[in-house]
């Protein structure tokens with residue numbers, strides 16, 4: 001059997017002129033997970049358009065075409081689907097956007113999947129082989145027990161800076177209004193983990209030292225997280241992950257994570273305006289001392305990647321400067337800014353649509369860089385220009401230098417400069433590395449910076 005699996009890209013990621021490094025960070029883990037269920041003797045290829053050019057004109061008619069569809073890649077995903085359907089392949093679509101808008105996706109597919117695939121995918125495979133594939137499969141039973149090993153052999157490792165990405169849970173225990181999560185996991189559990197042993201075994205299979213957990217909230221189940229971190233202690237890994245502000249403040253959990261090799265954490269601060277947090281049901285952030293979160297992470301030797309969303313209803317024109325000023329003043333190493341984006345299926349989208357505030361449904365622009373709704377205390381122009389200004393201001397050399405001076409040693413400052421500057425100031429070098437297929441060569445440098453950041457703290461405190 002010939003199977004082709006595709007992760008289509010949004011237009012920006014395929015530009016012949018310039019490729020941002022963020023599209024060459026992580027391989028298509030979802031598809032590699034699904035590939036694990038396919039018989040080993042099938043001819044399976046995995047294509048990630050973020051890192052390779054697709055040649056659809058090649059005369060090939062696979063038996064089965066599998067496409068993962070995110071909102072921003074929906075248009076391209078449907079194009080690829082239509083192409084292979086016209087050739088006679090059986091085309092299946094799944095992922096977040098398909099789950100949000102099944103009718104839209106169904107027009108381009110023989111079969112669609114709603115929700116995560118671990119329960120429905122094996123059922124489909126059996127049906128399809130028996131010649132009775134259904135048009136739609138909806139996930140209900142949520143478990144990661146018995147997951148087959150991920151087909152990492154199908155991933156072109158050298159094309160990614162972070163080939164060792166991993167997820168050991170699905171979903172999140174929280175329910176923020178703007179998040180994809182409740183829509184995607186509707187009809188079943190929306191937060192569940194692997195067994196600790198299976199997670200440790202998967203980590204063990206990863207070559208090298210560096211690991212990046214893509215879990216929405218690695219600390220979401222305390223008992224699981226503690227056992228995982230204890231199991232990882234002594235493995236010699238350095239790793240990055242995402243966690244919430246309340247989990248950082250929880251006593252003892254962060255310490256265990258650091259002992260197991262945590263060196264950088266993506267934290268959803270979202271907004272410096274408390275009223276926004278209540279509005280978005282971001283309860284785990286309300287009333288928390290954000291400064292204490294950053295200090296606690298830095299004291300533990302963990303770099304901070306702070307995530308902020310602009311354009312919530314309490315944001316006025318001053319929000320950009322206030323946010324950047326706060327982040328730089330705290331010595332935060334890297335920041336990710338987003339324009340609030342109401343994804344179809346979310347509570348936020350329902351609310352905006354009911355109020356007539358959705359401006360259009362051009363999914364290409366639902367990329368958190370464009371304004372797709374009517375903001376309350378800002379114009380759309382102010383919001384977009386403020387967003388770009390925030391990036392410029394945060395990553396100015398002057399700001400990077402100020403952030404570095406919040407570190408307490410010369411080496412610490414140098415590392416802050418290297419890490420923060422490395423992401424945004426050397427984009428042309430990243431572009432070159434991507435084009436020449438050498439992006440993985442930068443991984444040892446990343447490992448060194450991450451490892452050294454933690455060692456400095458260990459020395460300082462011990």
Ligand code: B12
Pocket residue numbers: 007008009010013022023024025026027028029030031033034066067068069070071072073092093094095096097113115116117118121167179180214215216338343366367368369
């Ligand atoms: C890693 C990541 C990225 C990476 C790479 C993506 C990749 N290689 O897959 C990068 C950095 C490139 C990226 C970029 C962006 N991302 Co992103 N990203 C993620 C993240 C953190 C993890 C994805 C992942 O690997 N999950 C783990 C795997 C195992 O799960 P999965 O991929 O969902 O696959 C499972 C199911 O979805 C299902 N499934 C999926 N496809 C199919 C197909 C079939 C046939 C079947 C049966 C099942 C199935 O089964 C799989 C196994 O369970 C998610 C958050 C999240 N939790 O999903 C955000 C997320 C997907 N990203 C998001 C966004 C908005 C973006 C950006 C637009 C953001 C930006 N401003 O830059 C860009 C553009 C994305 C694009 N190319 O179109 C949103 C998507 C919203 C939406 N409704 O589509 C998410 C959900 C973040 C969020 N909370 O809002 N992202």
Ligand code: SF4
Pocket residue numbers: 171172173174175176179180181216217244268
């Ligand atoms: S904490 Fe993060 S992943 Fe969890 S529901 Fe909120 S935004 Fe989504």
